[in-house]
Amino acid sequence: MFLNSKRIGKTKPLFYFLVKVCDIIINMMMNKKVIFFAIFLIITLSIVLFFLYFPKKDFHENKILDVDIIVDLDSKYEINDKKIKEVFNLAADLLEDRSGVKMVNRQINYLSKNNKKIIDMVHEHLKNSVDWPEAVIVFSFGDDNFARRMGGYYRGTEIDKTDYCSEYKAGKNQLPILVVDWHNWYARCGYDENYNKVSAVSFGGQCQNTPNISCVIRQDKIYFICERNKNDLRADLDKHTAYIILHELFHGFDKRQGYHYGSPQCQKLLKLGQKLSDDYEKKSEENFGFCPSVYEDLKNSYNHCP
Numbered sequence: 533m534f535l536n537s538k539r540i541g542k543t544k545p546l547f548y549f550l551v552k553v554c555d556i557i558i559n560m561m562m563n564k565k566v567i568f569f570a571i572f573l574i575i576t577l578s579i580v581l582f583f584l585y586f587p588k589k590d591f592h593e594n595k596i597l598d599v600d601i602i603v604d605l606d607s608k609y610e611i612n613d614k615k616i617k618e619v620f621n622l623a624a625d626l627l628e629d630r631s632g633v634k635m636v637n638r639q640i641n642y643l644s645k646n647n648k649k650i651i652d653m654v655h656e657h658l659k660n661s662v663d664w665p666e667a668v669i670v671f672s673f674g675d676d677n678f679a680r681r682m683g684g685y686y687r688g689t690e691i692d693k694t695d696y697c698s699e700y701k702a703g704k705n706q707l708p709i710l711v712v713d714w715h716n717w718y719a720r721c722g723y724d725e726n727y728n729k730v731s732a733v734s735f736g737g738q739c740q741n742t743p744n745i746s747c748v749i750r751q752d753k754i755y756f757i758c759e760r761n762k763n764d765l766r767a768d769l770d771k772h773t774a775y776i777i778l779h780e781l782f783h784g785f786d787k788r789q790g791y792h793y794g795s796p797q798c799q800k801l802l803k804l805g806q807k808l809s810d811d812y813e814k815k816s817e818e819n820f821g822f823c824p825s826v827y828e829d830l831k832n833s834y835n836h837c838p
């Protein structure tokens with residue numbers, strides 16, 4: 533898709549060389565004995581020229597959502613490529629299972645946020661990329677620790693690069709950025725905003741907005757969790773991280789605005805009426821907290837890159 537300037541640079545002297553060759557051939561054509569050889573040579577040279585000038589086939593044209601990952605070194609996660617790929621593949625398998633859309637990780641870049649904004653890190657990454665991704669995951673506490681507090685958040689960035697083409701369009705020339713807190717503590721209990729343990733029971737919005745739920749230490753001893761959530765699927769930190777990746781991705785492709793699972797908009801889209809079903813929490817978890825209408829929206833966002 534992107535005309536590579538280096539390729540054009542190389543072909544320029546070649547062009548003059550070929551013009552010279554054609555000149556010689558025309559001179560040779562004056563001699564009728566070599567006319568057929570000359571025609572053959574001209575056709576061959578035309579084919580070579582055509583392929584040299586023909587733009588390289590775009591990497592994006594693979595019917596796969598191509599994702600780059602940035603790790604914010606300042607968040608000081610214990611993290612490595614192998615572990616990241618495991619979690620990413622977990623999310624990719626779930627996405628394909630639910631929506632039929634494939635996503636693949638192309639590269640992992642470790643950068644320091646350095647008191648800058650997430651968006652600056654993404655642009656720093658893109659500046660050094662030959663071929664741009666169709667979505668970026670940033671493992672980070674986020675701007676103002678927002679991902680640390682919430683688990684993750686979505687933000688897109690408008691791209692003014694005219695030759696950028698994404699097979700999955702989140703918006704008009706919008707590149708989806710998913711800011712995800714790596715191994716965010718799902719259903720943490722008794723902690724303040726800075727992750728200090730200050731209570732033996734839940735308070736504030738903890739344990740699904742239910743105060744005074746017992747906080748129990750997990751089997752892995754990593755943190756205290758709301759007792760009633762200790763056996764949830766997302767009590768597994770890898771699964772929770774994959775869940776957040778998908779949840780935030782869906783915010784970028786929610787064309788019909790179904791929003792979160794169980795929201796009035798979602799209930800309306802699914803023709804479920806006002807009342808939430810009894811298995812609401814299970815269904816919500818199965819759909820990563822998002823309205824399942826988004827699977828169709830994501831599929832329909834497919835855009836053919838010429």
Ligand SMILES: [Zn+2]
Nearest residue numbers: 779780783792
């Ligand atoms: Zn959300």
